[in-house]
Amino acid sequence: MQPSFLHRSLRLLTLACLLVPYTTWAADLTITVTDAAGTPLPDAVVWAEPSGKATLPAPGTAAIEQKNRQFLPLVSVVQTGTSVSFPNRDKVKHHVYSFSPAKTFELKLYSGVPSTPVVFDKAGTVVLGCNIHDQMLAFIRVVDTPYFALSDSTGKATISNVPNGSYTLAVWHYAQSNENTLFEKALGVKADEQTAVKLDINTSALQKR
Numbered sequence: 001m002q003p004s005f006l007h008r009s010l011r012l013l014t015l016a017c018l019l020v021p022y023t024t025w026a027a028d029l030t031i032t033v034t035d036a037a038g039t040p041l042p043d044a045v046v047w048a049e050p051s052g053k054a055t056l057p058a059p060g061t062a063a064i065e066q067k068n069r070q071f072l073p074l075v076s077v078v079q080t081g082t083s084v085s086f087p088n089r090d091k092v093k094h095h096v097y098s099f100s101p102a103k104t105f106e107l108k109l110y111s112g113v114p115s116t117p118v119v120f121d122k123a124g125t126v127v128l129g130c131n132i133h134d135q136m137l138a139f140i141r142v143v144d145t146p147y148f149a150l151s152d153s154t155g156k157a158t159i160s161n162v163p164n165g166s167y168t169l170a171v172w173h174y175a176q177s178n179e180n181t182l183f184e185k186a187l188g189v190k191a192d193e194q195t196a197v198k199l200d201i202n203t204s205a206l207q208k209r
């Protein structure tokens with residue numbers, strides 16, 4: 001390599017490093033979810049769906065365990081196309097199923113980890129149950145975006161590194177009176193943003209764990 005070429009390359013690299021910190025390409029969206037009375041709501045699913053066609057990263061994998069005759073976690077959010085495994089950590093067998101239109105399936109009475117994960121290929125709400133243990137209940141919200149988060153015990157959810165652009169921000173909670181009612185709002189992402197959302201929640205439908 002010619003020394004002058006190396007020198008020029010180093011100069012360009014230095015210039016690029018100087019410019020990058022002054023340009024924001026992505027932002028963090030913080031959404032605080034409460035009920036109508038202002039009580040923080042954990043386990044709310046929030047997501048930002050790109051308007052129009054966007055090149056999205058390929059969906060990954062997720063797992064929902066069965067432990068002490070409960071599903072863990074209670075609420076999951078996955079990108080459409082995600083493969084989800086259902087490892088059974090209990091000594092008793094489970095029979096996991098869903099009748100939801102977004103994914104109707106069953107994993108007949110099994111122990112350990114089923115060899116084939118379930119692919120969630122359609123956006124929507126999937127309610128999980130177990131044929132043996134009626135109290136077992138869990139929810140999967142399947143969304144057409146990799147930009148999603150779940151609210152914590154303070155009702156706060158942060159979607160990190162959302163590329164600049166136009167989105168629809170949506171919020172869903174399993175204890176909504178109508179499972180299809182979503183909060184939706186158009187959002188132009190340019191910089192970090194904070195949004196507060198109040199949901200019409202039936203607090204008696206909140207799962208105690």
Ligand SMILES: [Cu+2]
Nearest residue numbers: 094130132133
């Ligand atoms: Cu079970």
